[in-house]
Amino acid sequence: MPNDASIKIDGKEYPYPVMIGSEGEKAIDVRNLRKDSGHIFYDQGYGNTGSCESQVTFLDGDNGILRHRGYPIDQLAKHSDYIETAYLVIYGELPTEAQRKKFGDLLRENAHIEPQMQRLFEGYPKNTPPMVVLASLVASLAGYYPDLATNNFEKDLQQFDLSAAMAISKIRTLGAMVYRHGRGLPFMHPKALPFCDNFLHLMFSEPYHDYVAIPEVTSALNLILLMHADHEQNCSTSTVRMVGSSGANLFTSLAAGIGALSGPLHGGANTAVMNMLQSIHDENDDGTRFIEAAKGGSKSNRLMGFGHAVYRNFDPRARVIGEACSVVLKKLGKSDPLLDIAQNLEQAALKDDYFVSRKLYPNVDFYSGIIFRALGIPTNMFTVMFAIGRAPGWIANWKEVASNPKGRIYRPRQVYTGPVKRDYVPMARRG
Numbered sequence: 306m307p308n309d310a311s312i313k314i315d316g317k318e319y320p321y322p323v324m325i326g327s328e329g330e331k332a333i334d335v336r337n338l339r340k341d342s343g344h345i346f347y348d349q350g351y352g353n354t355g356s357c358e359s360q361v362t363f364l365d366g367d368n369g370i371l372r373h374r375g376y377p378i379d380q381l382a383k384h385s386d387y388i389e390t391a392y393l394v395i396y397g398e399l400p401t402e403a404q405r406k407k408f409g410d411l412l413r414e415n416a417h418i419e420p421q422m423q424r425l426f427e428g429y430p431k432n433t434p435p436m437v438v439l440a441s442l443v444a445s446l447a448g449y450y451p452d453l454a455t456n457n458f459e460k461d462l463q464q465f466d467l468s469a470a471m472a473i474s475k476i477r478t479l480g481a482m483v484y485r486h487g488r489g490l491p492f493m494h495p496k497a498l499p500f501c502d503n504f505l506h507l508m509f510s511e512p513y514h515d516y517v518a519i520p521e522v523t524s525a526l527n528l529i530l531l532m533h534a535d536h537e538q539n540c541s542t543s544t545v546r547m548v549g550s551s552g553a554n555l556f557t558s559l560a561a562g563i564g565a566l567s568g569p570l571h572g573g574a575n576t577a578v579m580n581m582l583q584s585i586h587d588e589n590d591d592g593t594r595f596i597e598a599a600k601g602g603s604k605s606n607r608l609m610g611f612g613h614a615v616y617r618n619f620d621p622r623a624r625v626i627g628e629a630c631s632v633v634l635k636k637l638g639k640s641d642p643l644l645d646i647a648q649n650l651e652q653a654a655l656k657d658d659y660f661v662s663r664k665l666y667p668n669v670d671f672y673s674g675i676i677f678r679a680l681g682i683p684t685n686m687f688t689v690m691f692a693i694g695r696a697p698g699w700i701a702n703w704k705e706v707a708s709n710p711k712g713r714i715y716r717p718r719q720v721y722t723g724p725v726k727r728d729y730v731p732m733a734r735r736g
């Protein structure tokens with residue numbers, strides 16, 4: 306790499322090489338900056354900092370481009386399904402027939418949650434937030450499968466195919482169990498069904514009546530999970546990498562990612578969007594109240610489902626999901642007043658200079674809840690659905706960390722702004 310960049314500090318030049326990614330992105334390699342100059346960079350939120358090299362997903366925020374292993378998201382949405390895209394994200398290539406069958410078999414064979422582990426649910430009040438239960442149960446997988454969760458990179462990678470399939474399949478099953486636990490319903494057993502059909506069975510079947518999903522429902526679920534499969538170094542994926550970099554096993558790292566995703570600024574936004582749309586509907590409002598409050602700049606009043614840390618253009622997933630809403634509702638013979646409210650809110654915001662000047666557009670969470678609702682999934686389960694969809698991306702990123710022979714533990718620095726050195730004060734002289 307040519308030394309195309311240099312940093313001048315106190316009159317002294319420090320030359321650094323420029324890395325160029327496969328899509329032409331440029332990064333100044335400053336791994337030696339602190340050793341050379343005693344300085345570090347300060348980049349709150351890491352918006353200008355690359356934490357890793359990755360081959361999984363490419364985002365172009367200015368042009369609204371999203372590709373998984375080179376395949377554009379709109380082509381995957383049109384031609385692929387969630388499990389095929391999960392395989393692509395994890396293994397880097399679209400699966401052959403044989404690979405797809407083996408992956409599907411592993412997912413079906415590992416869909417169950419063993420009885421002893423099911424009893425962990427008894428420790429949670431029915432009204433425990435679903436993401437709290439999910440994070441805890443996923444972390445527990447490391448206890449039930451210790452030979453897959455040794456915290457030894459080499460050993461854990463030897464079992465990676467099984468661990469990865471187990472994680473995807475059991476996060477799906479646990480997601481459905483979280484729903485049923487919250488309603489005091491008995492848990493259903495997985496069947497030898499395709500992934501999405503099994504999820505809907507686990508969610509909505511009863512001991513006396515099997516829920517059999519119509520193709521329109523399973524294709525809508527496939528699409529929405531596919532659209533969540535991975536998204537570069539977002540907050541939860543970076544968390545999975547951070548935790549995995551210490552040598553922590555896959556299940557423990559995924560549980561940390563679930564915790565990060567639960568925040569309202571990240572995966573919790575899809576729930577917040579629906580609550581916002583429902584309030585507008587119930588108060589017969591036109592959304593102005595939310596738009597005006599959002600312009601106040603406080604983090605707690607933001608227009609949920611709008612804006613993105615990377616996209617300064619439309620989130621391509623929002624386009625696909627937004628277009629799919631009307632199609633799915635029509636196929637299901639349903640209508641949803643919240644879709645009209647969302648579309649009106651989008652139009653109003655996109656005409657408002659506050660949002661236009663800050664390049665704030667709808668993101669993946671703005672319309673996803675409309676589809677989840679059409680499938681009968683309650684609002685408090687929307688972020689669980691996001692976690693089920695995102696599992697392949699987290700797994701792919703954990704694998705990149707675990708299999709990198711030159712990988713280092715993630716250990717950012719800081720700028721200390723606390724008290725300078727001072728001596729201990731005995732109790733008698735305090736206050």
Ligand code: SDX
Pocket residue numbers: 535536538539540569570571572574599600602603606607608609610611612613614615663665668669670
């Ligand atoms: C996801 O990173 C990913 O890839 C995430 C994700 C994924 O697939 O993993 O895409 C999923 O998390 C999507 C985002 C879901 N969150 C929301 O919809 C919550 C609402 N959005 C925001 O809170 C916000 O846009 C973030 C958190 C998404 C991005 O935050 P940033 O990058 O810190 O944005 P910023 O603070 O730099 O914003 C710049 C300006 C600020 O105003 P000024 O200080 O310049 O006056 O825009 C304002 C912000 O206050 N702003 C908003 C806003 N988003 C940003 N103002 C009102 N409403 C909003 N939604």
